[in-house]
Amino acid sequence: MVSIDEAQRLIRERVTLLGVEEIDVLRDAAAGRVLAEDVYGVEPLPDAPKAAVDGYALRSADGSAPRRVIAEVTAGATPGLRVEPGTAVRIMTGAPIPDGADAVIAVEYTDERDSVLIVQRTLRAGDNIHTVGQDIAVGQLVLARGTTLGAAEIGLLATVGRARVMVYRRPVVAVLATGDEVYEPDGEVFPGGVRDSNRYALMAAVREAGGLALSLGIARDDVNVQRAAILAALDQADVLLTSGGVSMGTRDLIKPLLAELGTVHFGRIAFKPGKPTTFATIERPASVRSAPLLAFGLPGYPVSSLVSFEVFVRPALRRLQGDAHPERPYVRVTLCEPIRPSADRPEYQRAVVSWENGRLMARSTGRQGSSRLLSMLGANALLIVPAGMTPYAAGAELDALMTGHLAPPGASSGSSSAQPS
Numbered sequence: 001m002v003s004i005d006e007a008q009r010l011i012r013e014r015v016t017l018l019g020v021e022e023i024d025v026l027r028d029a030a031a032g033r034v035l036a037e038d039v040y041g042v043e044p045l046p047d048a049p050k051a052a053v054d055g056y057a058l059r060s061a062d063g064s065a066p067r068r069v070i071a072e073v074t075a076g077a078t079p080g081l082r083v084e085p086g087t088a089v090r091i092m093t094g095a096p097i098p099d100g101a102d103a104v105i106a107v108e109y110t111d112e113r114d115s116v117l118i119v120q121r122t123l124r125a126g127d128n129i130h131t132v133g134q135d136i137a138v139g140q141l142v143l144a145r146g147t148t149l150g151a152a153e154i155g156l157l158a159t160v161g162r163a164r165v166m167v168y169r170r171p172v173v174a175v176l177a178t179g180d181e182v183y184e185p186d187g188e189v190f191p192g193g194v195r196d197s198n199r200y201a202l203m204a205a206v207r208e209a210g211g212l213a214l215s216l217g218i219a220r221d222d223v224n225v226q227r228a229a230i231l232a233a234l235d236q237a238d239v240l241l242t243s244g245g246v247s248m249g250t251r252d253l254i255k256p257l258l259a260e261l262g263t264v265h266f267g268r269i270a271f272k273p274g275k276p277t278t279f280a281t282i283e284r285p286a287s288v289r290s291a292p293l294l295a296f297g298l299p300g301y302p303v304s305s306l307v308s309f310e311v312f313v314r315p316a317l318r319r320l321q322g323d324a325h326p327e328r329p330y331v332r333v334t335l336c337e338p339i340r341p342s343a344d345r346p347e348y349q350r351a352v353v354s355w356e357n358g359r360l361m362a363r364s365t366g367r368q369g370s371s372r373l374l375s376m377l378g379a380n381a382l383l384i385v386p387a388g389m390t391p392y393a394a395g396a397e398l399d400a401l402m403t404g405h406l407a408p409p410g411a412s413s414g415s416s417s418a419q420p421s
């Protein structure tokens, strides 16, 4: 049995960066992709001094004296005129500053009649002028390799004219459900059967983490069927996630299969929920993919499989695609209510964290059973509860892994049946 830290290290050491590909930022789905190159400014922005407001370009040395308005310049125009002493030019936001002018007065502080401009304020040189390179300088690092593209980043790439950039390939993640009792959720379920929630929940989690989810369906608890499914992943995927079949039962076949096909790095973690989580690598011919398949045997209980994904798989998926910040943030939270620890293993309890009176406050999502998927509902954090016998009282502080956005103050689980554990 390995510790959580040890398990995370064993995974981290076996994650290698995926290759890169070029995308068209303007046409492809660029959001969520991770940059594989540094992007620099190659032109100054703005490229010429420009008006920052609608108003009049003038000479500050003329003080409060009235000016004669000699022309109008709009954005996109090339002025080709000169502001002499005693004159001004009507100018629009984004228009280039004409020669001779050294300031722009906002139209709100002016009065223009019969082409005579009265100014209600005096200006200093440079007022309301965007200088060359003020927003982006030539040679400035605009976006660093490892940056995840979001709205601002895509806007910046468009700004600097980088319609095509190199990003890391997204990991192809094959997801296999196992179990004789497991059925497709939209079909008939025989008595004693359960609907396959894990494969669909895990595929959604894979996509959220930037991966391409590939369903391998449901494999019966038959060693040949499961072997064939793992070999299919070896042909097509960077990562394999299996659900179920990693515990101590006679129909738990995944661990021996991974050992037969590759190298198992750990098969048990001192961790709750998800003790049987298994990690293996499987070598393959370089013609298929250069790196070995990273195989995660996740537990069958729905909560265990998702929490194990969050703690062990997600950071690996982010690392594979070059994310400079693959880990979610850890924060210190104050308990709103008592929490009972697990006696023998550190436990990641599902919690709702909100900002209240200057502190991050955590509430439990209720009963923490591994089969109770409702305990994930509304959770935006995993509360890291060290093993022990003594409950933590309300007001105690613990570390938590933030898995979502902060909840509004007082928010608790979205489940109406939530009860304190």
Ligand code: AMP
Pocket (backbone or CB within 6 Å): 177, 178, 179, 181, 182, 194, 195, 196, 197, 198, 199, 243, 244, 245, 246, 247, 249, 299, 300, 301, 302
């Ligand atoms: P196992 O680890 O295979 O013994 O499974 C543990 C528990 O998780 C059993 O109660 C299974 O019925 C349940 N389970 C296994 N696979 C799934 C799945 N894909 N979706 C929902 N529950 C599952």
Ligand code: MG
Pocket (backbone or CB within 6 Å): 178, 179, 180, 244, 245, 251, 300
């Ligand atoms: Mg099973």
